[in-house]
Amino acid sequence: MFRYERPQKGRLREFHQFGIESFGLDSVYEDASLIMMVGEIFKTLGIGYTLQLNSLGDQNCMPQYREKLIGFITEHEADICEDCKRRKDLNPIRVLDCKNSACQAIYAQAPKLINNLCDSCESDFEKLKKILDKNGMAYEVDTHLVRGLDYYSKTAFEFVSNEIGAQSAIAGGGRYDRLVEFLDGKATPAVGFAIGIERLLDLVKMPELERTGYYFGAMDENAVELIFELGSQKRVEDKVIIEYNHKSLKAHLKGADRANARYCAIIGENELNEGTIWIKDLLLKEEKTVKISEL
Numbered sequence: 001m002f003r004y005e006r007p008q009k010g011r012l013r014e015f016h017q018f019g020i021e022s023f024g025l026d027s028v029y030e031d032a033s034l035i036m037m038v039g040e041i042f043k044t045l046g047i048g049y050t051l052q053l054n055s056l057g058d059q060n061c062m063p064q065y066r067e068k069l070i071g072f073i074t075e076h077e078a079d080i081c082e083d084c085k086r087r088k089d090l091n092p093i094r095v096l097d098c099k100n101s102a103c104q105a106i107y108a109q110a111p112k113l114i115n116n117l118c119d120s121c122e123s124d125f126e127k128l129k130k131i132l133d134k135n136g137m138a139y140e141v142d143t144h145l146v147r148g149l150d151y152y153s154k155t156a157f158e159f160v161s162n163e164i165g166a167q168s169a170i171a172g173g174g175r176y177d178r179l180v181e182f183l184d185g186k187a188t189p190a191v192g193f194a195i196g197i198e199r200l201l202d203l204v205k206m207p208e209l210e211r212t213g214y215y216f217g218a219m220d221e222n223a224v225e226l227i228f229e230l231g232s233q234k235r236v237e238d239k240v241i242i243e244y245n246h247k248s249l250k251a252h253l254k255g256a257d258r259a260n261a262r263y264c265a266i267i268g269e270n271e272l273n274e275g276t277i278w279i280k281d282l283l284l285k286e287e288k289t290v291k292i293s294e295l
C-alpha cells in the first residue's frame with residue numbers, strides 16, 4: 001500500500017498490511033469475532049494493546065449528525081486550525097481526530113455521534129459492547145475515532161499501542177456496509193480489519209535464545225587436532241560446535257557468540273605447551289584456564 005498524504009514521522013509511504021474482509025454478514029457477532037481475532041493475534045505475539053471502539057452511524061443517522069457537527073464547527077471557526085477549516089467543507093467528521101491540542105479542547109464539547117445514533121445503530125453498538133464484555137475483551141469507547149470515507153458505517157475500531165513511542169494505531173477496522181454499493185455492486189454488508197506489518201515487526205518480541213553447549217576452537221594450527229578430539233568427546237554429553245580452522249581469539253569468541261554457545265573453549269600455543277584449555281562462560285562472562293584432564 002502507499003500513503004497518499006505526506007507520511008507522519010515514523011510512518012512509511014510504502015507499507016504492507018494484512019487483514020480480513022468479511023462480506024455478506026450484517027450481524028455484530030461478526031464484528032466481535034474479527035475484533036477478538038485481532039486481540040488473539042496480538043496476544044500470541046506478546047504485544048500489549050488498548051482496543052478503542054466507536055460507532056460511525058449509517059446513512060440514516062450520519063447525515064443529520066454531520067449537519068449538527070458543521071453547525072458546531074461554524075460556531076467555533078475562529079478558534080480552530082487551518083486544516084480543520086478546510087476539513088469543514090471537505091470532510092467535517094475528520095475534524096474530530098485533529099491532532100492539534102487547541103482543536104481537541106474545542107471538540108471535547110462537540111456533539112457526539114454515539115449520542116445521535118438511530119435506533120438500529122444504537123442497538124447494534126450496545127449489542128457489540130455486550131458481546132465483547134461477555135467474552136472478556138476490554139475496550140474503551142473513543143467518540144473521536146472516525147473514518148474519512150462515506151462507505152464506512154457503524155462499528156469502527158482501532159488497536160493502539162504505547163510500545164512504539166507515542167500511542168499509535170497498530171490495527172484498524174470496522175464496517176463498510178456501503179463499499180460494494182459505492183463500487184456499483186449489489187448492496188453487501190462488510191466488516192474487516194488490517195494490521196500494518198512494519199508496525200508489527202517493531203513490536204514483536206523475539207524470545208531470547210538460551211545459550212547452550214560448547215564451542216571449540218584452536219588459535220594455533222598444531223592445536224586443531226587436539227581441539228577436534230576434545231570436542232568430539234564432549235559431544236557425547238553436550239551440544240558441541242568445533243571450528244576446524246585456527247583463528248584469533250577474537251574471531252573464535254565471535255563465532256561462539258554467533259553459535260549461541262554457552263562456553264567458548266580455546267587452545268593456543270601456551271595452552272598446547274602446558275596441556276591446558278582456556279574456557280569462557282559467555283553467559284556469566286567468567287573465564288578460566290583448566291587442565292585438559294579436568295575438562
Ligand SMILES: [Zn+2]
Pocket residue numbers: 080081082083084098099100103
Ligand atoms: Zn484542527
Ligand SMILES: [Zn+2]
Pocket residue numbers: 057058059060061062117118119120121122
Ligand atoms: Zn444509524
